[in-house]
Structures are given as C-alpha cells and as structure tokens.
Amino acid sequence: MRKIILASASPRRREILAGAGIHFEIITSGAEEKSIKTDPAELVEELSYIKASGTDTLVKDSDSVVIGADTVVACDGKILGKPESEEDALKMLTLLQGRTHQVYTGVTILYGGRGERKRKTFHECTDVTCYPVSREEILEYIRTGEPMDKAGAYGIQGLWGIYVQKICGDYNNVVGLPAARLIHEAKKLGIDLRNSGKENTSC
C-alpha cells in the first residue's frame, strides 16, 4: 500500500493530519528553506516544494506520497515568519492586534512512480481578525513561550485564541495545514489519503 510521508517536524501539522484520520510517517530532510520571493503565496508554495523535494530524495518507496507545507503571516505588505527574539515577537503581535491579517500556507504533494515523479502545489489563505490587545497582554502572552516557534508569533489554537475575533477561510490553515483542501486536492489526483498508508505505525 502507498505510504504517506509528511515532510514537516511541526507537531501541529502532525496533529491536524492524524486528526483527519490519515496514517503517515514523518521524514524531514533539513533542506535549506530559503527563497527570494516577496509575494506570500509564491513564497509558501516555493518553500513547501523545497521541504517536500528534500524529503523525497530520502524516500525509498517508489509509490509514496510526500507532503510538504510552509506557513507565513502577511500584514501591511510585511511577511512574518517565526520571531527571532522576544522583541521580534512583541513587534509582530503589536502589528497584528486590532486588525485583520492573512495567513498563507503553501502545500506541495509529490506523487507517482519514481522516475516520473509528479507535483501538485497550491496555497490556501485565511483572513484573521484580532481584537485590540494591550502591550501588557502581549507581554504576558510572550512570557508563556508560545510565540517563539510560530509564524506571526502566535498560535490560534493556543492562548492567543482569546484575542481572535473572527477568521474567514480554513481554520487548520492558520494552525499550519489546510487538511480539508489537501484531501480534496489529493482526491482530484486519484489519491485517497484517508485510505492510504494504513500499514504505517508511526502516527
């Protein structure tokens, strides 16, 4: 049976994929995730491809499906990845509070027999509107440690969720993986993700 491989170390992506009833393994390549793209949609699509193709070189099963994903936040023409410091997190969250920003996740699916590997790349965008949040509340949130490994310095599924007034789009896309769209796109490629990889035992 076809193996499903997630090319991401993110515990949040792992949870979303497992919660969708998909059986998969995790293999990451450590491929350098660099891009000169300045458009958030193009950027996450390219980075998702870099992650997927890096992992693909390590995969031995010729019929496996490799899934790569990358997420950024965009606001005011700025692209926000993971914060580099607490000061950086403070800047990001100060920018995001009291307004609407966009979360982009790019996804690449690599599939088909070895030697004729095929690729499908797409992105999903979700609008996220935050309530006004005071500097003191932002500092309190930063002290929880949640922001440091997250694009845009927040987790909607975590304590920042109480500051999110509404979203428009896919919720899991904000967490890091638009699983519903992924399953839908894979189905169009003839891949039933939920009934593949069931012999995998790692997740």
Add this chain to the structure above:
Amino acid sequence: MRKIILASASPRRREILAGAGIHFEIITSGAEEKSIKTDPAELVEELSYIKASGTDTLVKDSDSVVIGADTVVACDGKILGKPESEEDALKMLTLLQGRTHQVYTGVTILYGGRGERKRKTFHECTDVTCYPVSREEILEYIRTGEPMDKAGAYGIQGLWGIYVQKICGDYNNVVGLPAARLIHEAKKLGIDLRNSGKENTSC
C-alpha cells in the same frame, strides 16, 4: 475571589473555557430547555438564559459569575439541534453538505451580588461552508458515532472537519462557545474572567 461557573455539561465547552486559561466549576441544573422561538439567534439566547438561570438557583456564593450557552445550526430556514436518530443525522448532513450554513451560539452571563443579579445575553453567528460530501462518506461519518450529541450532527473539531471548506466568524463558536467574545463581553462588564476563580480546583 469571585467564582466562575459554567452551566453546561458539554465536554467541548469545558475544553474551550479551560484552553482560554479560565478557572471554573461546572454546575448543571437539568432545567427544561424549551423555547417556542423560531429565530435561531433568539432561540439560542433564550436557551442560554434558561441554562444559566437554572444553575444560578443552585449557586450559594453571592458574587459568582454563571455562564450558560446553547448552540444550534441553521440552514434553509430550518433549525437543527442534536439529531434524534442516525436517520435524522443523515438528513441533517445531507442538507449541510456542499453549501453554506450558519452556527449560532447564545451566551448568558449572570453576575453581580445576590438580590441584584444582572444579566448579559448575546449571540455569535459563524458561516460554515462544506465541500460536497457523498452519501457513502456521510454514512461512514455517522458510523463513527460523532454526530449524535452535536447540533447539526457534526463536530468541526472532529472527523467532519475534513469536509469543511471554510468558515467566516469565530471557530470556537462552531465548537460550542465563543470564548474570545465571552471574555471581551465580560471585560466590558468589569469582569476579568481569566483572573477570577483561580481558587477553583475542579477545572
């Protein structure tokens, strides 16, 4: 310190409130939840008040804050509560797939000293758009047992999530409690839910 009391037995509401960093107790009254309202917003507001006031009669601490909530799904002028049977769940999910419906949660906050109890009631509405879902997929979902205790016969946070294309509004409102709005409304009443009830140990 002021006690926070959730007048709901729903494990999903309990998880949302705890995840928002709120310390609370659960007290349910078994008050009969009946209403003749036909407007979904008016219906959930009334039912949230019935739940909150039923619990309020059982609460001894005069300064406690009691929170009641009720959720329904509305589609095509029909109001969908919890399904009464698997056939009922099949009808509901067949109606909801491939289109947009609304999820309404009404919330009532009872607060203030005994004898001068005050009330704040509001509702939150979220649009939910589902991908087309086949009869076979719906039947498979019903076999998981997930639909039976849920308004509209689905849980967005569960396996039905893979059929949700997008939402517009508050995600937790669809799960059963708009915690961000609740915290915001309480703050306007002078109640800091996140720094109340910390001596409670039950949740």
